[in-house]
Amino acid sequence: xxxxxxxxxxxxxxxxxxxxxxxxxxxxxxxxxxxxxxxxxxxxxxxxxxxxxxxxxxxxxxxxxxxxxxxxxxxxxxxxxxxxxxxxxxxxxxxxxxxxxxxxxxxxxxxxxxxxxxxxxxxxxxxxxxxxxxxxxxxxxxxxxxxxxxxxxxxxxxxxxxxxxxxxxxxxxxxxxxxxxxxxxxxxxxxxxxxxxxxxxxxxxxxxxxxxxxxxxxxxxxxxxxxxxxxxxxxxxxxxxx
Numbered sequence: 001x002x003x004x005x006x007x008x009x010x011x012x013x014x015x016x017x018x019x020x021x022x023x024x025x026x027x028x029x030x031x032x033x034x035x036x037x038x039x040x041x042x043x044x045x046x047x048x049x050x051x052x053x054x055x056x057x058x059x060x061x062x063x064x065x066x067x068x069x070x071x072x073x074x075x076x077x078x079x080x081x082x083x084x085x086x087x088x089x090x091x092x093x094x095x096x097x098x099x100x101x102x103x104x105x106x107x108x109x110x111x112x113x114x115x116x117x118x119x120x121x122x123x124x125x126x127x128x129x130x131x132x133x134x135x136x137x138x139x140x141x142x143x144x145x146x147x148x149x150x151x152x153x154x155x156x157x158x159x160x161x162x163x164x165x166x167x168x169x170x171x172x173x174x175x176x177x178x179x180x181x182x183x184x185x186x187x188x189x190x191x192x193x194x195x196x197x198x199x200x201x202x203x204x205x206x207x208x209x210x211x212x213x214x215x216x217x218x219x220x221x222x223x224x225x226x227x228x229x230x231x232x233x234x235x236x237x238x239x240x241x242x
Contacts, residue, residue, distance in 0.1 A: 003080050007031040008087030010038030012187040016212035017084055017219045018042050022051030024220055031056050060087045060113035070120045079124035082133035082223050095150045103151045110155035114162050131174035133223045136163045140183040140238050160234050167232035176231035178222050183238025185210045205240030
């Protein structure tokens with residue numbers, strides 16, 4: 001059974017992706033950093049729907065911790081076929097008011113995690129000689145920017161550049177690397193008051209927020225055999241916002 005790692009799978013998009021990939025027949029390693037109960041819930045749902053999975057804990061912003069945990073996981077169970085680099089945070093503020101901690105926390109968690117998580121897994125994936133899938137969760141903010149999200153937009157734009165570059169390096173190994181750029185998706189991170197929500201809807205042609213299941217469906221496709229010729233792409237799922 002092909003094994004995939006989903007980071008930040010305790011809730012929201014990460015949880016939805018983990019559940020969908022388990023339904024697709026993957027063995028899903030559910031990552032969490034702090035929310036153990038959420039991760040346990042994700043794993044319980046995977047098993048309830050007849051899937052298989054396990055838990056792994058590490059701080060995606062800690063390079064050495066990631067390497068130790070992931071190398072031990074690969075040593076014990078073999079290389080991953082796929083990785084969904086999803087874990088991320090926001091610390092929104094107008095740039096003139098943004099403190100250094102808010103900048104560095106977002107860059108470290110969202111962008112540095114690409115290196116921390118993916119880099120230790122690439123060579124084992126190559127040695128499998130059976131191809132592979134890497135999906136990076138970017139954002140509409142990483143494509144077009146967004147007021148109050150200079151730090152977040154910078155981190156998500158950096159992920160796009162990283163994914164595109166890695167796709168070139170790994171193409172001959174039949175390992176695809178793509179970025180998914182969600183727009184306004186209904187999760188705990190996007191709880192908006194009515195006034196802000198009404199204004200947002202005016203900019204979205206489909207006049208609604210997206211769902212976690214819709215994003216998970218896109219990731220499912222990119223992880224599938226049918227997507228073997230799709231690489232180095234940034235696929236937006238935003239209701240027509242861009």
